[in-house]
Every structure is written in C-alpha cells, then in structure tokens.
Amino acid sequence: MKTAQAPRRSAPPPAPVPGRPEPARRTAPGALRRALSHQLRAYAFLIGGLLCFALFSWYPAIRAVIIAFQKYTPGAEPEWVGTANFTQVFQDPEFGAAWRNTLTFTVIALLVGFAVPFLMALVLNELRHARAFFRVVVYLPVMIPPVVSALLWKWFYDPGAGLANEALRFLHLPTSNWTNGADTALLSLVMVATWANMGGTVLIYLAALQGIPGELYEAAELDGATLWQRVRHVTVPQTRFIILMLMLLQIIATMQVFTEPFVITGGGPENSTVTVLYLIYKYAFLYNDFGGACALSVLLLTVLSLFSALYLRLTRTDD
Numbered sequence: 305m306k307t308a309q310a311p312r313r314s315a316p317p318p319a320p321v322p323g324r325p326e327p328a329r330r331t332a333p334g335a336l337r338r339a340l341s342h343q344l345r346a347y348a349f350l351i352g353g354l355l356c357f358a359l360f361s362w363y364p365a366i367r368a369v370i371i372a373f374q375k376y377t378p379g380a381e382p383e384w385v386g387t388a389n390f391t392q393v394f395q396d397p398e399f400g401a402a403w404r405n406t407l408t409f410t411v412i413a414l415l416v417g418f419a420v421p422f423l424m425a426l427v428l429n430e431l432r433h434a435r436a437f438f439r440v441v442v443y444l445p446v447m448i449p450p451v452v453s454a455l456l457w458k459w460f461y462d463p464g465a466g467l468a469n470e471a472l473r474f475l476h477l478p479t480s481n482w483t484n485g486a487d488t489a490l491l492s493l494v495m496v497a498t499w500a501n502m503g504g505t506v507l508i509y510l511a512a513l514q515g516i517p518g519e520l521y522e523a524a525e526l527d528g529a530t531l532w533q534r535v536r537h538v539t540v541p542q543t544r545f546i547i548l549m550l551m552l553l554q555i556i557a558t559m560q561v562f563t564e565p566f567v568i569t570g571g572g573p574e575n576s577t578v579t580v581l582y583l584i585y586k587y588a589f590l591y592n593d594f595g596g597a598c599a600l601s602v603l604l605l606t607v608l609s610l611f612s613a614l615y616l617r618l619t620r621t622d623d
Contacts (some may be wrong), residue, residue, distance in 0.1 A: 365605070372598040389599035393587075399600075401575045402583040404490045405490060407560055409579065412494045413558040418551060425509035426535065439510070443503035450500065454567035457496045458483070459566070483569050493564040493577060501557070505550055511547040513539065532573040552615045556608055580604050 308495065360615075372389055374382040393399050428438055445453065460467045461482035469479040483489045524534045540547070562581040565571055571578040580600060587597035 318327040367597040368601050371594055372602045374595055389595040393599050395595050398575060398578055398583055402578045402580045403575060406579045409490055409494060409561055410555055410558045413497055414554055416494060417498045417502060417554055420498060421505040422509055424506050427514055428510055429513045442506050445500050446503035450563045451567055453500045454564055458568045461492055484573060486574045489569055489573060489577050496564050512543045516542045552611055556611050559608060
C-alpha cells in the first residue's frame with residue numbers, strides 16, 4: 305500500500321539582508337490607472353472654481369494694481385503716471401478723515417462687537433429651555449440683506465418720528481441726533497454693524513463654549529470659584545484661540561465698512577462717517593477717477609494683507 309505523503313510546505317520568503325535595500329514593489333497597471341483617474345476627476349471639479357476665482361478675484365486685484373499707476377478714464381487710452389495717483393490721494397483732505405474714521409470705527413466695533421457677542425454666548429450657554437429659539441432670534445439679523453437692515457436702522461434713527469427718539473421721549477430722557485450729529489453718527493453706525501453681524505459670532509462662541517469639558521467647571525465650583533472667576537480662569541483660557549481668530553477677522557471686516565455709511569449717512573455729517581471704502585466709491589463713481597480709486601484700494605489691500613498674514617500665521621498647523 306502507498307503511504308499518503310504530507311503536503312509540501314512552501315518555503316518562507318528569504319529574510320532581508322541587513323544593509324541591502326528591499327526591491328521596490330511593482331504597482332499594478334490597473335491600480336495606477338484608477339489613481340490617475342481619481343486625480344484627474346478631482347482636478348476637473350476644481351477647474352470651474354479656480355476659473356471663477358481667477359476671473360472675479362485675481363484678475364480684478366491685478367488689474368487694480370496696474371490702474372493705480374495709470375491715468376485711467378473710461379473710453380480713453382490709459383496713460384502711465386507712476387505714483388501721481390498716490391500723491392493725489394495723499395493730498396486729498398478727505399484721505400486723513402477717511403482713515404481716521406475707519407480706524408475709529410474698527411476700534412469701537414472691536415470693543416463692542418467682541419464684548420456683546422461673547423456675553424450673549426455665555427447667556428445662551430447657561431439656558432436650559434428654549435435654547436434653539438433664542439439661537440434663531442440671535443442669528444436672524446444675519447439673514448436680513450445688509451441694505452434692508454441699513455434702511456430699517458435709518459428709519460429707527462430718524463430724529464423726528466424715529467423709534468429711538470420716541471422710546472427716549474416715553475422714558476422722559478433727552479433725545480439724540482443719532483446719525484445727524486457729527487459726534488454721534490459714527491457710534492450709531494457701529495451699533496448698526498454690531499446688530500447686523502453678531503449672530504454668526506455668537507454661534508461660533510457658543511460652539512466653543514460647549515466644547516469646554518464640564519469637569520473644569522465642576523472642579524472650579526468645588527474650589528469655591530465665583531461666576532466671574534470661572535469665566536476668567538476657565539472660559540477665557542479655553543476659548544482664547546477662537547477669541548483671537550474672531551478679533552482678527554473682525555478687524556479685517558470692519559475696515560471694509562461701506563454699506564452703513566453709504567445707505568444711512570452718505571458719509572456725513574461733515575465727513576464724520578466717510579470711510580476708506582466709501583472714499584474709493586466716491587473717487588470711482590462720483591469723481592470718475594479710477595486711478596485714484598485703485599491707488600486707495602492698493603493702500604487698503606496692503607493694510608488688510610498684514611492682518612491676513614497674521615491670521616494665517618496664527619491658524620497654521622505644523623504637520
């Protein structure tokens with residue numbers, strides 16, 4: 305009788321020799337084609353967005369830099385004038401007022417626009433009932449078109465029959481000129497901008513607050529910390545990165561304020577609400593001086609680029 309033989313075992317692969325590089329693994333042609341197809345499909349989807357971004361963002365920015373050094377009038381041949389446009393805008397009496405108003409608006413909006421949304425987020429975070437309803441109420445002004453919001457506030461600030469002065473009369477308090485007074489117009493516009501844009505900021509702060517571990521608050525309460533101490537030593541340190549990012553983004557946004565001065569005050573009274581962006585509009589569409597408008601745009605772009613570089617530096621993550 306024949307004895308059954310045990311199946312032969314395949315020899316194990318040879319152990320790698322120290323110091324000798326391993327042979328490179330060959331990629332199957334099918335896998336290579338699939339990977340290449342996926343990459344081409346991804347770039348095909350990106351082409352549309354890149355073309356739109358180049359057409360409506362990069363090209364206008366580059367074109368504005370070129371026109372800033374030209375005497376440009378629609379219908380006429382552009383003429384290179386060097387830095388004459390920059391010299392002209394520097395000598396404009398409205399130039400200093402525009403930058404002063406813009407920086408003042410930015411500082412006041414930063415103080416008010418930081419404190420109010422953060423406090424509202426703290427209040428919403430402590431609510432136990434109707435939290436979703438109040439989130440919608442806080443975010444509702446963001447959904448209103450900016451021009452509509454500005455027109456509503458223009459009626460609200462009307463010194464005659466406006467709701468603001470009517471409320472003050474009802475409380476037997478002195479009325480105000482609001483946007484008709486040179487000393488109160490800019491502050492009134494800050495209130496409009498804060499009300500119209502704080503909804504998104506509140507929700508971001510609220511999301512950051514809800515990400516704080518509850519154990520930290522419990523430990524602080526066991527140590528006898530008061531509400532202010534919990535906010536100071538727990539809430540603020542845990543959200544400092546979000547606070548800093550939103551402050552930088554708010555600086556970039558408020559330095560481009562245009563809708564409120566354009567719709568509500570028209571830059572007045574006495575140029576007290578003329579901003580840099582509004583002055584750019586005046587140069588381009590009232591003075592028909594596109595070279596001066598682009599020169600102002602380049603100056604504003606330079607200032608905003610510094611804050612944008614700081615924002616990118618702070619948000620960069622090292623791999």
